[in-house]
Amino acid sequence: MASTTDAAQLRKIEQLRLAIDKFQAEKADGTSTFFDKEKEEKKATVRRRALLLLDQRARSTAELRTRLKALEFEEDIIEEVIQDFLNSNLLDDESFAMEWVRQRSQRRGKSSRVLDQELRDKGIAQHVRTAALEQIDGDAERETAWAVARKKARSESKVPQDRGDYDKALRRVLGALARRGFPAGLSMQLARQALDERLEELKA
Incomplete structure (x- = not known):
């Protein structure tokens, strides 16, 4: 069993060494794709604009996507930024819907029917809308x-x-x-x- 484990570790080490050699060779001749500088710069631009939009007020995932597309950013870059935001909880449709219902019911006097339509217009899924509207009996x-x-x-x-x-x-x-x-x-x-x-x- 020990020899099998050792052999597996040796293979992983060899694979890692080959990957490092390949990266260094590509980096030397300018063909490395390990770090795409141009792509990262594009993401940084989209990320800054997305953060500005979220700083103005909370937004749903679909709403933020629509606003970024209207600014004519590349769709694949938009999707990567949105996924990053979802992974870091900067975007959360469930929390957004809960807060939307709570505030607009109490402060704006909106009915559950109108709130449901507003959330639908913002691209919130039905099961998320239903859960948020359960706050209103x-x-x-x-x-x-x-x-x-x-x-x-x-x-x-x-x-x-x-x-x-x-x-x-x-x-x-x-x-x-x-x-x-x-x-x-x-x-x-x-x-x-x-x-x-x-x-x-x-x-x-």
């Missing part, structure tokens, strides 16, 4: 919709004089909910509730 969705409805209703500054004026005010609140993608039934219920509460405040 039915109660959380309703609370977000209520906050939107209440904020919009509070922009009303006077009591409607007739049914026509009331309906116009109601449509304004409904519009705020619709733009964020909340279901029609829920939107109507919360819009009416928020508007009626606001009108009671104005009458007091």
